[in-house]
Structure formats: structure tokens, C-alpha cells
Amino acid sequence: MPKINTVRIHPTALFTIVDSYEHRPQAQDRVIGTLLGTFDYAKGAVEVTSAFHVNHSETGKEVALDMEYAKTTTALHFRVNPTEQVIGWFATGAEITDTSVLIHSYYCSLTKNPPVHLTVDTTMKESDARMGIKAYLGVSFGVPNRTIGTMFPPCKVEIQGYEEEMVALRLCKRTKSSRLTQGVALPSELATVIEACSEMRSMLKIVMTYVDDVLAGRREADNSVGRLLMDMMHSIPKMDNERFQEVLNGDMKDLLMVTFLTMITKAQLSVNEKFCLI
Missing domain, CATH: 1.20.5 (Single alpha-helices involved in coiled-coils or other helix-helix interfaces)
Incomplete structure (x- = not known):
């Protein structure tokens, strides 16, 4: 089976995790839930497109999950989007706890592929005002028919989204510089076109500066950048x-x-x- 080394997370899944943490019971330290998405073995990546919270309780080294709720909610998600599948589970917090192995073994029974474990530091204690996001791929190890354990090697984490999600993120970013009493309204179509043209002009200026510096010998050429520029030029339709x-x-x-x-x-x-x- 090809190796998975990258986990791509959509903003929708992250918002769901944060919302579940904010609405957790007062006595609960962390929340867990199911991750849904797709496996892309050709690129060695897992794409997390959505998630949902699963009720649970922890006592020492014991954990109890509401499996009936998890099965019902998973079935409802599959009816809405049949292309998704269970790819793993998430937990808030910055560490892998003792009960993580028990929860991970449950999700191993839901998917034929090795499930992904995602941790989201919603308390932001270990990072400077940033929400730490880490992904692990549970792997079994030990002696067959003897002692068997589970280790969690880390995976690369990337944030990616559909165009609709990126529009919403840009709008959320504008709220940082605005007062809460004023609010932020959706821009008009004409304003969106003007903003897109301005961003495109800025990016073209950066590309032209890079090309001029390479041709003048002020900067060393990068083959990967050259290939990307070539692909971009070929993607433009031929038009006078x-x-x-x-x-x-x-x-x-x-x-x-x-x-x-x-x-x-x-x-x-x-x-x-x-x-x-x-």
C-alpha cells in the first residue's frame, strides 16, 4: 500500500472542530470526532473535507464512545456526500493521551486504510497565539502473537480549500481590522472584480521582477519556478x-x-x- 505522508485539511473541518470545542460540556477537557474525506494514494496524501463531533467520556485510562451516534451521523454524511469516507479522527489538545490508542483502534475497524489522527491545540498554549495543528498516522508495531502496540509518526499538514471556502476566509480576515459594532458586509460583484484584478496585477509584478532579475544575472534561476511559469503560459488560451x-x-x-x-x-x-x- 502506498505511503501517506501529507494530510490536507479544509477550513470547514477546522471550523467544525473549533465549534465543537467551544460548545463542549463544562467539565470536559477535550472533544473528539470523526474525520471524513478521501485518500489520494497517487500523491501520498489524505484530504480532510469535513468532520463531526462524537460524544465521549474519559476516566483515567478508560474511554467510552457514543458509537450509535457515530454510526448514525456517518450514514447521514454518506447520504449527502457518497464520495466521502471515514479517514480517521480528531482530538483537541496538543498531546496524544493514553486513551488515544483505544480510540484509534476503534477507527481502525471503520476503514480499510490506516486512519489519520489529527490534534488541534484549541487552547493555543504551546504556540504564540496560533492554533497548533498536527497529524499522525497510526502504525502497529511489535511481535506477532505477542506484544503489539501503536505508534504515531507525524505527517505533513497542509491547509487547502475550495474557492468558496477561501472567499469566506478572506471575509473573516477582514473582521480583524474592523470593529465588532460595524460588522463586515459582502463586497459587490464589481468590487470583487476590482480586488481580483488588483491582486493579479501585484502577482504579475512579482513574476516580472523575478524574470528580469534572472535574465540580468542578479538572481539564480530555479528550475521548479521555471516549470511552473511554463505551465502557466501553456494554460493561457491563444487569443490576440x-x-x-x-x-x-x-x-x-x-x-x-x-x-x-x-x-x-x-x-x-x-x-x-x-x-x-x-
Whole structure:
């Protein structure tokens, strides 16, 4: 079986874990739950797309899980998204506890692949105001028919998301610089286009500066960067300048027309509401 060395986590799963921790019972130190996603053995990675909390209780070295709830919730997730599968479990905290082996053995029975164990330091005690995220792949070791144990070698953790998730994250980031009383509103479509064009222009400026420095001998060339630039150039459709300007102007006119009609509709509804009040 190919080796898994990377765990890719979507923001939706992280928000679910943090929300479960914030709404935990007062006497409970940590929460655990099931991770759902897909295995990508071609790239040696596991993609965590969603998660859900599982009720449990711990007493010393003993742990009890609400297995009936876990099975029901898993079945409901599969009905909504049949491409997902159980890939492991999460626990809040920065350490692997004594009961982690018992919980991990339960999740080994739910998947044919080695389950992933994800720890999320929601208390942020070990890092400087950052939520520590670590991933492990449970591996059995020992003498067959004798003593058998489980060790947790670490895996590389990457945060990735769909375009919709990244839009939400950028909006959440804006709340850091705004007052809570003001709030943050979703930008209009025209503002989104302007922001995207500005970001693209900044990134193109960085690329052009890098290429100029390499050609002038001020910077050593990187083959991996060159291959990425080549792939980017090949991904651009072949189109002359006049055709590009025509397509761009046509899309811009359509966007402006939709924005104009939206404003007229809002104004008309507002006028109708005032007349109804009168």
C-alpha cells in the first residue's frame, strides 16, 4: 500500500472542530470526532473535507464512545456526500493521551486504510497565539502473537480549500481590522472584480521582477519556478489582443448591466415599501 505522508485539511473541518470545542460540556477537557474525506494514494496524501463531533467520556485510562451516534451521523454524511469516507479522527489538545490508542483502534475497524489522527491545540498554549495543528498516522508495531502496540509518526499538514471556502476566509480576515459594532458586509460583484484584478496585477509584478532579475544575472534561476511559469503560459488560451479586449469589454458590460438592474430593483422595492406604509 502506498505511503501517506501529507494530510490536507479544509477550513470547514477546522471550523467544525473549533465549534465543537467551544460548545463542549463544562467539565470536559477535550472533544473528539470523526474525520471524513478521501485518500489520494497517487500523491501520498489524505484530504480532510469535513468532520463531526462524537460524544465521549474519559476516566483515567478508560474511554467510552457514543458509537450509535457515530454510526448514525456517518450514514447521514454518506447520504449527502457518497464520495466521502471515514479517514480517521480528531482530538483537541496538543498531546496524544493514553486513551488515544483505544480510540484509534476503534477507527481502525471503520476503514480499510490506516486512519489519520489529527490534534488541534484549541487552547493555543504551546504556540504564540496560533492554533497548533498536527497529524499522525497510526502504525502497529511489535511481535506477532505477542506484544503489539501503536505508534504515531507525524505527517505533513497542509491547509487547502475550495474557492468558496477561501472567499469566506478572506471575509473573516477582514473582521480583524474592523470593529465588532460595524460588522463586515459582502463586497459587490464589481468590487470583487476590482480586488481580483488588483491582486493579479501585484502577482504579475512579482513574476516580472523575478524574470528580469534572472535574465540580468542578479538572481539564480530555479528550475521548479521555471516549470511552473511554463505551465502557466501553456494554460493561457491563444487569443490576440483585439479578441481579448472584445471578450473582456463584453463581460464587463454584462456585469455593469446586472449591477445597474440590481440597483434599480432595490430602489423600486424601497419606494413600494414606503407607499405601502403611507
